[in-house]
């Protein structure tokens with residue numbers, strides 16, 4: 001009875017605040033189109049920024065990997081689940097991003113949890129950007145270290161927090177490109193603040209890697225910053241899934257001893273590592289450059305054509321273009337109207353984003369065509385009248 005009340009009350013509270021989350025069953029959810037309800041929608045809600053989820057070479061690499069290695073890895077990497085495909089991918093990632101080592105994880109969520117819980121102890125302090133991803137903030141609050149949050153992208157607030165005496169070590173945490181706002185962190189300033197206080201810096205570049213910087217090396221490369229810990233994920237620009245942590249030799253050796261998400265969890269299928277190698281090679285190639293250029297042109301087209309009387313654009317030059325609408329119910333209504341006109345967008349509401357900032361999180365991808373952007377704008381402007 002008491003259990004049941006807890007569950008019912010929580011659901012009722014979400015429903016009445018218009019914050020109940022629900023899933024939609026799709027037939028296809030990545031790329032230009034989203035297929036669901038026997039219909040095809042223009043898809044403005046996937047993170048497949050470079051349109052690689054259906055790339056023939058990457059699909060074939062996964063198929064060939066499955067034929068060669070089977071569909072599963074057979075165990076944790078510490079037992080029998082670390083194959084030649086995993087090793088090659090780690091070496092290629094390290095070489096690409098200019099780090100001594102890379103360690104693969106099953107997801108970005110797991111990588112962030114693993115690194116933070118393996119490194120942080122009581123008396124240590126994590127100083128994280130206020131808008132950091134849930135996987136980072138949750139790991140920080142689960143760890144025995146103290147958590148302090150600095151004002152979004154504010155290096156001087158970060159500095160003040162770092163200057164408060166701390167008997168342990170300090171870890172600064174931020175993202176390259178922010179997932180719900182699409183803006184970029186001032187990484188050079190943040191790195192400087194961390195360095196002068198002997199803090200380590202962790203940058204989660206889930207939305208930058210593959211998409212920005214020379215050869216798609218991401219936000220850190222673009223801003224000439226080299227954090228002690230760089231987290232990259234493969235469910236977005238790479239079009240696949242999984243993640244890696246880039247770090248020094250000794251940190252990699254340390255994580256292999258103490259990161260429980262690596263030790264007690266089945267490693268990704270080797271076939272997936274093969275697909276990721278194929279994805280990386282596309283990202284590094286001229287084809288990758290062409291994909292990034294097309295995406296940049298689509299972003300530009302969108303931003304230059306939004307009617308400012310109807311919507312306020314965010315400070316974002318990335319593929320994530322949120323339109324902040326404020327109220328939860330209004331965001332849901334707009335998303336619904338857009339969907340009825342063939343454009344699939346997601347209303348993002350608290351607690352994913354701060355209260356009063358419900359938004360349509362529009363994502364553009366290389367798989368879109370210019371006329372798709374025009375159609376989106378037409379429907380958006382119609383819906384706001």
Ligand SMILES: *Cc1c(COP(=O)(O)O)cnc(C)c1O
Nearest residue numbers: 107108109133179204206233235
């Ligand atoms: C998506 C995301 C993650 C989680 O990565 P998954 O591989 O999807 O688990 C972590 N950090 C940021 C910033 C993200 O946007």
